[in-house]
Amino acid sequence: MKIATYNLRFGGKSGNRVHWQKLLDSLNPDILLLQETLAPTEYLSEDRYQADRHQIHWAAVDKRPWGSAVYGRQGRVIPLEPLSDSLAGWVVGVKVIGFDGPLDTNQGLYIYSVHTPSIKSSYIKQVNLILDGIQTQAPAGADVIVGGDFNIALGVRHPAEAMQQQYPRVMARFRKELGLMNCWQMANPNQDLPQTLRWGTDKTKPYHCDGIFAPAKWYPHLESAEVVAGNDWDQLSDHNPVMALFEV
Numbered sequence: 001m002k003i004a005t006y007n008l009r010f011g012g013k014s015g016n017r018v019h020w021q022k023l024l025d026s027l028n029p030d031i032l033l034l035q036e037t038l039a040p041t042e043y044l045s046e047d048r049y050q051a052d053r054h055q056i057h058w059a060a061v062d063k064r065p066w067g068s069a070v071y072g073r074q075g076r077v078i079p080l081e082p083l084s085d086s087l088a089g090w091v092v093g094v095k096v097i098g099f100d101g102p103l104d105t106n107q108g109l110y111i112y113s114v115h116t117p118s119i120k121s122s123y124i125k126q127v128n129l130i131l132d133g134i135q136t137q138a139p140a141g142a143d144v145i146v147g148g149d150f151n152i153a154l155g156v157r158h159p160a161e162a163m164q165q166q167y168p169r170v171m172a173r174f175r176k177e178l179g180l181m182n183c184w185q186m187a188n189p190n191q192d193l194p195q196t197l198r199w200g201t202d203k204t205k206p207y208h209c210d211g212i213f214a215p216a217k218w219y220p221h222l223e224s225a226e227v228v229a230g231n232d233w234d235q236l237s238d239h240n241p242v243m244a245l246f247e248v
Contacts, residue, residue: 001101001246003183003212004029004228005147007115007197007239011038011066019236020044024071027228027243032071033147033212034058035115040069061089061117068092068113068148075099075109083133090117091130093137102221102246107142110134114148123151124167131173144178147212149239153193154211155185161192163206180213183244187225194227198238212244221246 004027008019020043023032040056041049052071057079060067067089070077080093096109112134116126127150138144153165174180185193193208200207212225228241 001031001248002027002029002243003031003033003145003147003214003246004241004243005033005035005113005149005210005212006241007035007149007210007237008037008066009237009239010036011042012236016236017043021048022232022236023241027241029071029243030073031111031145032069033111033113034069034071035113035149036066037069038066057092057094059089059092064089068115070094070111070113072096072099072111080110080137083130083137086119087117087126087130087133090115091133093134101143102218102248107139109143109145110138111145112147114146114150116149116151118151124170127152127167127170128173131170131178135177143215144180145212145214146174146178146180147242149197149210151209154208155182155193157193158190161206163193174213175216178213179216181216181219181222183212183214183222184225184227184242186219187222187244196227196240196242198234198240210239210242212242214244214246218246221248223247 012019055077056071058069070092075096075098078095082088083091091114093112099109116123152167157166195206196210197207223245225244
């Protein structure tokens with residue numbers, strides 16, 4: 001089972017909107033989380049969209065052409081209500097019935113594509129509000145996947161790393177309150193956080209704000225997690241896809 005997340009950067013440049021098709025063809029994800037994406041019809045052929053439209057939930061941010069989306073290859077994908085009015089389009093959630101994951105998901109699988117906004121407050125405050133909303137919406141004991149562009153450093157950095165900004169309290173919330181693990185960090189222990197965003201005047205800084213959180217009880221099945229890089233991806237967005245692989 002593959003999970004991937006990708007921020008397309010304002011929907012991608014006109015004339016080069018191949019992001020969805022490239023992700024589906026190259027990475028072949030079972031679950032795909034997208035941020036800053038236009039409607040899927042902008043990226044997929046009519047035949048491909050019609051074949052997959054019941055597996056996709058996309059919503060735009062108010063007054064913007066782009067938003068967030070979830071694609072699930074299998075099961076019945078049921079759109080969830082926005083966590084709040086202010087987060088509509090920034091965070092998109094679905095419940096999947098009949099998903100064949102690493103473990104039985106008898107309460108359904110809840111999946112959230114997150115793009116943390118800065119709405120008259122800090123990113124860290126918004127992340128905490130998002131986690132509050134997910135805790136309220138997803139039933140206790142349900143399996144939850146949360147991924148996307150959180151706009152904060154994801155994970156625990158080592159003392160020798162070039163960037164030291166980190167948020168241990170909010171990282172602990174994923175683990176203690178939602179029972180989730182950071183897939184990249186768990187699959188790559190004792191490694192420096194790699195760059196997922198080439199933003200700002202210094203594009204070499206290892207901003208690591210994109211990631212995937214999955215149920216910690218799936219850890220025995222976590223095979224690998226990687227930041228997908230390459231010139232072809234670099235031309236599509238200033239973010240890099242992140243992917244996690246589970247073997248059953």
